[in-house]
Amino acid sequence: MNDELNDLLEKHGLKKTGPRVKVLSVLKLRDTAASQPELEEIIGKEIDRVTLYRVLTAFEEKGIIHKVLDMNGTAKYAVCDSSCTDKQHKDEHVHFNCTLCLNVYCMDTLHIPQLVIPAGFTSQVVNMMVYGICDKCNLKLKG
Amino acid sequence: MNDELNDLLEKHGLKKTGPRVKVLSVLKLRDTAASQPELEEIIGKEIDRVTLYRVLTAFEEKGIIHKVLDMNGTAKYAVCDSSCTDKQHKDEHVHFNCTLCLNVYCMDTLHIPQLVIPAGFTSQVVNMMVYGICDKCNLKLKG
DNA sequence: TTATTTATGCAACAAAGTTGCATTTAATTA
DNA sequence: TAATTAAATGCAACTTTGTTGCATAAATAA
Numbered sequence: 001m002n003d004e005l006n007d008l009l010e011k012h013g014l015k016k017t018g019p020r021v022k023v024l025s026v027l028k029l030r031d032t033a034a035s036q037p038e039l040e041e042i043i044g045k046e047i048d049r050v051t052l053y054r055v056l057t058a059f060e061e062k063g064i065i066h067k068v069l070d071m072n073g074t075a076k077y078a079v080c081d082s083s084c085t086d087k088q089h090k091d092e093h094v095h096f097n098c099t100l101c102l103n104v105y106c107m108d109t110l111h112i113p114q115l116v117i118p119a120g121f122t123s124q125v126v127n128m129m130v131y132g133i134c135d136k137c138n139l140k141l142k143g
Numbered sequence: 144m145n146d147e148l149n150d151l152l153e154k155h156g157l158k159k160t161g162p163r164v165k166v167l168s169v170l171k172l173r174d175t176a177a178s179q180p181e182l183e184e185i186i187g188k189e190i191d192r193v194t195l196y197r198v199l200t201a202f203e204e205k206g207i208i209h210k211v212l213d214m215n216g217t218a219k220y221a222v223c224d225s226s227c228t229d230k231q232h233k234d235e236h237v238h239f240n241c242t243l244c245l246n247v248y249c250m251d252t253l254h255i256p257q258l259v260i261p262a263g264f265t266s267q268v269v270n271m272m273v274y275g276i277c278d279k280c281n282l283k284l285k286g
Numbered sequence: 287t288t289a290t291t292t293a294t295g296c297a298a299c300a301a302a303g304t305t306g307c308a309t310t311t312a313a314t315t316a
Numbered sequence: 317t318a319a320t321t322a323a324a325t326g327c328a329a330c331t332t333t334g335t336t337g338c339a340t341a342a343a344t345a346a
Contacts, residue, residue, distance in 0.1 A: 015343055017293060037333075048295050053334065055293090073216025073302085074333070096264060113256040115271075120278030121239060127272045128258075135263030158312055160324060180302075191326045196303065198324090216333085217302070 012062035032103040033076035098134035155205035162190045175246040176219035241277035
């Protein structure tokens with residue numbers, strides 16, 4: 001696993017530092033996107049708050065992770081599909097934000113429908129977020 | 144115009160207060176969504192910061208306006224279609240966030256495509272945001 | 287192994303949003 | 317119309333998320 005992380009960092013031209021390897025390993029293991037405050041809680045004070053923000057920003061710029069805003073406007077990050085680069089993010093999938101547990105899921109299989117936008121406007125990126133109850137919370141409610 | 148605003152407040156069971164009429168009149172005249180900080184700048188210190196937040200929250204709960212998050216995670220508000228109520232928001236249209244002027248437009252004519260979401264998940268609201276260059280900024284760039 | 291570039295940690299700051307409480311105002315009722 | 321009451325406002329203080337500047341430390345290159 002550590003080799004994989006090192007390769008990923010190297011491939012994107014990032015130095016292999018403690019904080020970067022740690023953050024990347026945490027994100028890789030999750031099935032939901034994580035915010036800086038969440039990572040801070042998971043990792044603890046071994047990594048500085050500001051470093052977390054900078055690591056996340058660096059990863060995003062290099063196309064290792066992508067950013068999604070949750071329903072509160074908090075930035076959450078998830079590991080990108082391996083085809084992402086610093087030139088182009090291929091995160092054009094739908095995201096799901098659970099209104100109970102607040103988790104954000106990448107719906108990798110759901111890709112965003114094409115839109116015809118009005119003349120005069122130019123589209124760069126399209127974002128689609130479904131708010132609702134996730135599978136785990138639904139189980140808790142019904143079960 | 145003032146009659147119209149009063150009617151709107153009354154219809155939704157809200158007292159007609161100075162701050163509410165003022166905020167509603169400002170929002171009605173705009174073609175882009177406004178955040179609390181923007182409203183604060185437009186209106187000035189005649190209305191308290193906290194009151195602005197509370198007025199916006201009240202309007203949203205009653206279905207007079209709807210909330211959209213811009214690319215920075217800041218909440219922006221726009222007047223709803225008249226068919227909105229506190230029970231159901233009919234703001235299922237696409238929003239456009241200009242990456243230059245940061246304005247958020249309601250694309251009232253573009254409605255959000257239907258999605259089939261995975262089993263186990265329950266959808267409540269769907270949000271679709273297009274990021275790009277708006278018509279006015281495109282004119283400035285090309286003209 | 288040293289030099290150089292880059293990343294980290296710390297402190298301080300900034301913006302957006304929230305909470306508690308006293309005061310004022312709008313609507314109600316007498 | 318005046319008194320009552322419920323709700324809205326203003327103010328102060330606070331919280332959370334995110335940013336900036338700068339000195340120190342660590343990773344790669346020479």
